[in-house]
Amino acid sequence: PNAKEKNLDLTYHVHPEVPNALIGDSVRLCQIIINLMSNAIKFTPRGGITLTVEKQSDEQTDLTLHFSVADTGIGIPIEKQTTIFEPFEQADMSTTRRFGGTGLGLAISTQLVHMMDGRIWVESEVDKGSTFHFTARFKQAKPVESKGPESPSLVRPGLHILLAEDNAVNQL
Ligand code: ADP
Numbered sequence: 001p002n003a004k005e006k007n008l009d010l011t012y013h014v015h016p017e018v019p020n021a022l023i024g025d026s027v028r029l030c031q032i033i034i035n036l037m038s039n040a041i042k043f044t045p046r047g048g049i050t051l052t053v054e055k056q057s058d059e060q061t062d063l064t065l066h067f068s069v070a071d072t073g074i075g076i077p078i079e080k081q082t083t084i085f086e087p088f089e090q091a092d093m094s095t096t097r098r099f100g101g102t103g104l105g106l107a108i109s110t111q112l113v114h115m116m117d118g119r120i121w122v123e124s125e126v127d128k129g130s131t132f133h134f135t136a137r138f139k140q141a142k143p144v145e146s147k148g149p150e151s152p153s154l155v156r157p158g159l160h161i162l163l164a165e166d167n168a169v170n171q172l
Helices: 026-042 095-099 105-115
Strands: 009-014 048-059 062-071 120-125 129-140
Touching: 026 048, 026 062, 026 105, 026 129, 105 120, 105 129
Parallel strands: 009 048
Antiparallel strands: 048 062, 062 129, 120 129
């Protein structure tokens, strides 16, 4: 709704080499993306925001993705481009009154990214826009091998199973 209100274009590109399924913490991943997208919307008066996801590297059991959120907003002065990742730091303390916020979002995102074995950084130019990048490492999801209907555990005769479930929805 905030993007719509400001008439901002929201687009995303997920490169074809990004697998459909990976093993990782989807809740925390969403938290990082939502934080970066919310900031991008907050600090962009006109133009748009693009989320891009591409594969960075592929190491047998693991895979690293590179995410970027690019906006056409107010930008961040070079001397603030590292401090904003610290807790309670905002690029311009006078923007607190204008834009609100706590200065904690990027500090939390940084911790979450580190827990996913990744790094986070920004490229930005004042009045041109900012691109926030982060990487995160996931486990590759192995395709489940189907054993077929003749699987011994499925047809073993005389097997009684007691399934106890106290939740009405699960019982159904
Ligand atoms: P908050 O948004 O609550 O202030 P964050 O930690 O998410 O806290 O961001 C810290 C500061 O970094 C912001 O106050 C702002 O000064 C700057 N910032 C973050 N994202 C952007 C962006 N996309 N464009 C311009 N400045 C940004």
